[in-house]
Amino acid sequence: MxxxxxxxxxxxxxxxxxxxxxxxxxxxxxxxxxxxxxxxxxxxxxxxxxxxxxxxxxxxxxxxxxxxxxxxxxxxxDVVETGGATGADRLAAYWADVEARLAAQRTLAEYLRGRLSGRSSEMYGRFEVETVDVPERVVITETRHTLADELPAWIGTSLGRLEKAAEACGGVTAAPFVVYHSEVSMESDGPAEACVPVADEAAARAWAEEHGRSWQTRVRVEPARRLAYTRITKAQVAHPQILAAFEAVEAWMKREGWDYDGPCREVYFADWDAAGPQDAVCDVAFPVRRPG
Missing domain, CATH: 1.10.1660.10 (Multidrug-efflux Transporter Regulator; Chain: A; Domain 2)
Incomplete structure (x- = not known):
């Protein structure tokens, strides 16, 4: 045969x-x-x-x-046993994960090539830096000491929890953001502070009084600031390639003569789950002021 x-x-x-x-x-x-x-x-x-x-x-x-x-x-x-349209959907979900990982790795490779070759200025030139003035805002926050590998999961969970809590505080009034009060890396654990701007300060303080101990939550007034920022994609958010964006903003500040006016931050203005790897989702920003 x-x-x-x-x-x-x-x-x-x-x-x-x-x-x-x-x-x-x-x-x-x-x-x-x-x-x-x-x-x-x-x-x-x-x-x-x-x-x-x-x-x-x-x-x-x-x-x-x-x-x-x-x-x-x-x-x-799982795919083989399920088969049919369900198996095809599970294959599609797996491949979407692969493409997201490859996009992040591609960005990381470009970042590392720039560092190794000494082309930092060329690498930073890919980021467009602008400034924006933001008003004083009341924010509900959670603070945590976390290493870089734990950070993405904590950001998603914490901001999700705070956005839900904002329903009892007059609603969300601006994009959520994360403030880094000290370096977060594989060796340094911050702390990082997740922040959601809300409308009703009194309601927010009542909510924080009830939940603050269990969630390490508090309410504070974020002062009006000028931010120098650059907009990045979902793929670029991953650590350590996001460092290139922070460094690009700092290089721009030095070149343009701006001083630091507070800790750096990430502002998440888009629906993270709905965004693709190349969709803009985040502003990497530094509060800035003119010298003197």
């Missing part, structure tokens, strides 16, 4: 014959068996030889193709 001859779906094929039709090696088939991704239809008790049915060929080829996407084995099993 040749590879192109029809095979009855119920016919048992040796691992060699099945592998030839599925375009997979015996080694790969043994691995898929061991992982539970493609179990033989029959294993001879005496010899241990594996036999497969012809109707398993499509599954074998699907598993092999998904492996070429570097999909984790657990997710491959």
């Amino acid at each position: 040749t590879e192109d001859e029809p095979v009855n779906d119920d016919e048992l094929l040796t691992i060699g014959a099945f592998g030839a039709r599925a375009r997979l090696s015996a080694k790969a088939l043994r691995l898929y068996d061991r992982l539970g991704l493609l179990v033989p239809a029959h294993v001879d008790d005496a010899s241990g030889y594996r036999y497969y049915r012809a109707d398993q060929i499509e599954r074998a080829r699907l598993v092999a193709l998904l492996r070429r996407l570097d999909m984790p084995l657990a997710r491959i099993a």
